[in-house]
Amino acid sequence: MSDQIYYQDLGNGITCIDTMLHRPGLAACYLIEHDGMAGFIDTGTNNSVPILLEVLKRKRIALENVAYVMPTHVHLDHAGGAGGLMQHLPNATLLMHPRGARHMIDPEKLEQGSLAVYGEAAFGRMFGRLVPVEAERIQIAEDGFELDFNGRKLVFLDSPGHARHHYCVYDEQSEGLFTGDTFGASYPELNGGRARFIFPPSTPVQFDPSTWPLTLDRLMSFNPKRIYVTHFGMHEQVELLQASLKISIRDYADTAKExxxxxxxxxxxxxxxxxxxxxxxxxxxxxxxxxxxxxxxxxxxxxxxxxxxxxxxxxxxx
Ligand SMILES: [Zn+2]
Structure with a gap:
């Protein structure tokens, strides 16, 4: 495990944890706590699991109190560590998008898909062998599913555009959305200018520029005050960011066609x-x-x- 562990309290019982993919500030996951119950939204990779466990230890959260692991989608920077993490959490349920569950039970196809994108050497270094999760420990979160997180309402929303196996999670208490890759990527180092820089991860193989803006409209209908993106951190200028992201999605599609x-x-x-x-x-x-x-x-x-x-x-x- 890397000696450096970065995590930040964002209020509302939400902690941003740097999963240390490649460099600090690239990929995050979120720990959410409410009245003694804890859960993770996204997990990072296999290499991130020791970091997540260390954060639990430093925050004095018992492994038994982690009730849910919620990968926004099955891409490995979000869900690659889920199987390994679940082995340490005796009471946790893995909450999955209906299209993602089978890949967690049998990660073979997921591994092959990522190998094709990253190549063998980088794949091994970044992700390692994926750990399958027992089917009995997985619960499906259909579109609109409301989770009672110990008295706190979390709403799961099907959110195609980046990937068809993607959900976003609306948290009533923080009036925030956990958006995985659906609300784009925006790195802290590049946000010192007049406007933030946000881009759509159009990573293979399910980029869909026709459904993505519709998904953003639906997310905006919740009037989120803040978004928690995996790459990276909490952002509050939600309206501006969604407008900028929509333009980039269209520009990407136009460039590709050109x-x-x-x-x-x-x-x-x-x-x-x-x-x-x-x-x-x-x-x-x-x-x-x-x-x-x-x-x-x-x-x-x-x-x-x-x-x-x-x-x-x-x-x-x-
Ligand atoms: Zn992704």
């Missing part, structure tokens, strides 16, 4: 969305130089381009 018949189109799309992100950040006077911007988002833009490339191929099949 290059649809180009050679090496994935590379070209990656270069184009990276350059327009850099232009935006410089225009907003983000205070970070181009080399640093590249080091923070170039890899994301490559994955995003892979997802856009895949999306184009589904359009051509229709």
């Amino acid at each position: 290059f649809s018949t180009a050679e090496n189109r994935s590379e070209k799309i990656a270069q184009s969305i990276l350059q327009s992100s850099i232009n935006y950040l410089l225009d907003q006077q983000c205070g970070v130089d181009v080399a640093t911007i590249r080091s923070l988002i170039a890899q994301d833009m490559e994955l995003n381009a892979q997802g856009l490339d895949h999306w184009l191929s589904t359009l051509q099949l229709r």
Whole structure:
């Protein structure tokens, strides 16, 4: 385990924990506590499990009191640690989107899918072997499911756009939404400028620019005061962020189409969305130089381009 553990109390019994994927400030999960009951929303990877257990220890929360583990979707930076974590939590139920549950029971297909995206070496380093979860310990959260979290209402909302196996969780007490990847990604290092930088993770293989804005409209109908995003942290300018994210989703789809018949189109799309992100950040006077911007988002833009490339191929099949 890394010696450095970063976690931050956000009020309302919610703690943001850095799951330490690649670098600090890239990927988070959330611990929620209410009247002696605890739960995790997202888990990070297998490598994050010791961090989550250490946070429980430092906060003097007994393993027995963790009642729920709630991965927003099955991508491994969100759910990769769920199986390993469940082994330490004797009373926990794993709450899953209906499309995600089978992948937690039998992670083989999930592993193969991620291997294809990341390659073997990076996959092993980032994620390790996935631990299956017994079917009896899994409960399905259908769209609209309301969880009574020891007297606190959590509402689970089907939220396609980034992935079809994605739910978001509305927390009545904080008037906040736990949004996984559905409300985009926005890194603290790049938010020093006039407006925040938020981008849609269009990671393979279920990016859907036609349903994503509708999902955002539905989330906004709850009038959230704040969002808790996995990449990274709590944000409060929700209205502005959703408007900016919708524009980026449309721009991504337009860029992808522009290059649809180009050679090496994935590379070209990656270069184009990276350059327009850099232009935006410089225009907003983000205070970070181009080399640093590249080091923070170039890899994301490559994955995003892979997802856009895949999306184009589904359009051509229709
Ligand atoms: Zn994801």
